[in-house]
Amino acid sequence: MNSFILETIFHWSAVAFYIAGIVGVAYALIFARPEKSPVGLWLAATGLVPHTVALVLRYVHVGHGPYMMKYEVLSSNAWLAIVLLLLLVWRQPRWTALALVVLPVSVLMLGFGLFSNPEARDLPPTLRSMWLVFHVLFNKLAVGAFLLSFAAAIILLRKLAGASSRWLERLPCVEMVETYTLRFVGFGMVFWTTTIAAGSIWANQSWGRYWGWDPIETWSLVTWLSYAILLHARLFFRLKPRTTAWGTIACFILSVLTILIFPFIFPSMHTAYFQ
């Protein structure tokens, strides 16, 4: 059996476990059986095993990290988002409801990757740099953190809309959910800033300039500034939680566009690698 078939089998096994996890968490939360939610989370955690094996096989097959091609980039993004989610709910079990947003989005991301071109692409010499590893790793962490902030913003809106259920009651009060939303945004900002800085240092090493107004560079700055506007506006104008939640969702959409959509629309040096 060749490596690609094995990869595919492990990837789809992971998808199956994640979907079972979503069903488990949804059952626990929708039918007000919070004590059952660990079953769903354990299923999702089990999915990480075949997913990790698939990513390792990919690494062995292509000889480089998940830097190129939607197939490997999206799969590894989904992996990291799920790891971040499980770490969070392990430390803060009251936040299990986030899984209802993060897991489906991660599965969609993974599915989208699996249906894209799985061709192995050789790593160009300019990409052989430690700064690329930082650039990509922190980008993935930022995606995970922003995804958590998006999920928290949705829960915040549900709570503000007066929705009531046992699982919403298990979550902290509105003020705390809002604070956590911003905490995740803050984590995302740390990772996003590091992504931009590492990318700049690498660009200077490979192309002799740390900033060239490449469209994706520019959109990453636009995303950073949009989050900065949100944080400043909340501080200066005492935004209400609902506005903060909508602002977080808008910024998350912008970050997704920057990472996953714009590289296919705007001609950029990022486009060449992320096909």
Place this chain on the structure above:
Amino acid sequence: MHLSAIQRLKRFLRSPTLIVVEIAVITLAGVAGTLFTQDLASERVFRSGWFLGAVSLAFISLLIVAFDQIRQLIRSRSLRFAPLGVVMIHIGLLLVILAAALKALFGVEAMADLLEGETLPPTASAWAVQKPGKLVAPLQVANSVTLESVNARRYPSGDLQGLAVRLRFSETTPRVVDMPINESVEESGARLFVGSDYGPAVLFEWRGATGAVTRTAVLLKHDRGQRFESTLAGPDGERAFLRTEVGPSGKRPSDVEVRVMKGSALLFAGLLSSGQGITLPSGGSLALRGMPFWVRLHANRDPALWLIYLGFTFVILGVTLRFTLSPIPSSQSVPVGVPANERNDLALAPQPALLLTLVGVLGLTACNGYSLPKARELVERYNAVVSEAYRRGDVKLVDSVVGPNEGKKLTGLIGVRLDMGLTLDSKVLSVEVLEAEQSKDELRVRTRERWSYCDRRIGTGEQVGEKSEDSYEMRYFFRRFEQNWLVDRIEFAAPPQFGRPPGTWAVEHGRVPGHGAVKSEGKKERGSP
């Protein structure tokens, strides 16, 4: 009174509204900049007066805010992470803007293409491209630099795997340095480095019909896979199309595929090795004198590079302190829970994120849907490339526009003509796109087209048979291959209307003029410019 005016100005510059507006303007400028091509964006947005004004205003606001925050931090006499983090972010951003300004004023970038064995003299004019800052002279290094050799490795797919150059600096004690991609050499305060731009060069000696000799080094650029291509204009209106391949070992190629055309006539097609030459029908000749590698050498000097790295460090430490190690206060005026009767209002209220999503989805849909002008663009590109392939008798040209099926068909059709000693000189007179339908991976385009054709004899370019003007209604089936729409097959949507009876080609048996008409001019030699 004077002091009060300064205070009012200071208050204005640090007012929350102005700060948010400044960030918003820079953000919107970024969005606007991505709507143009990179060069145009630089010119119209990022180097425009209004953008630099907005950044300068933001810099002054940031300076005032940071100054006040530092003062407050010192007065508070307690080290709290949150205010310290905010101060560090702001100082970091100030350093980044300052570093960018210093680079624009005192930085310099230069670039030169060097052949193996070529020496770059220690003068500013030796560099082909110079981009000095506003207040600095063009770049000049103290010692001459010789490109001794280029060592490249390619993957079996043809993509570049590694590239290193050996440079010799003519100092008192000559210094030889091996420099791979992503590493650099310091020379006279400048940083020298190479990117991925390299390839084989072709040293041609072209003797015109009048006897005048032109010596040219043609730099072949990477096209696809292992293929490198370029063109060269001849002294009597000819054009030479050049192509060679560099295998995985990265060794210098020993020959180059040459097609010489004059207008629509193919005068020569064949392989030339170093030392070989050909005689052209005009009486001129073309000789290959060598095939060294070339590489693009970059140099830059940025006196504020350390400052920008310091700025990045401050910003990263600042956001880490502010958002991970310090509490985030919740807003005070939050009503806990919203009455049930407000839930409908929530659904009906303006939803900015929803609107943004909708605009995004609409935008993406517009990008994916194939409008008639876009379909026309694809058809016209296909027609232009295939016409040129027929004209040059060069089927490899069509790789960028056709899939494997259509590629095989064209290989046969063009090959048959070459065997007959003919090329096809065609011209599109009109193209009308009638409809374009797109499914997931297929795009079908129906067109009405008028073409003018004539056959030309290879070697002389003489027209063979009559000219013909034909009308077709065609159906193109494009398929998506790695994000590109390539022609998978083509069929007639209606019987074609020919302007001349078919079967009038004159078939010439025997040797095709131009093919293999290579005369040897001595042993292979390694060239230098």
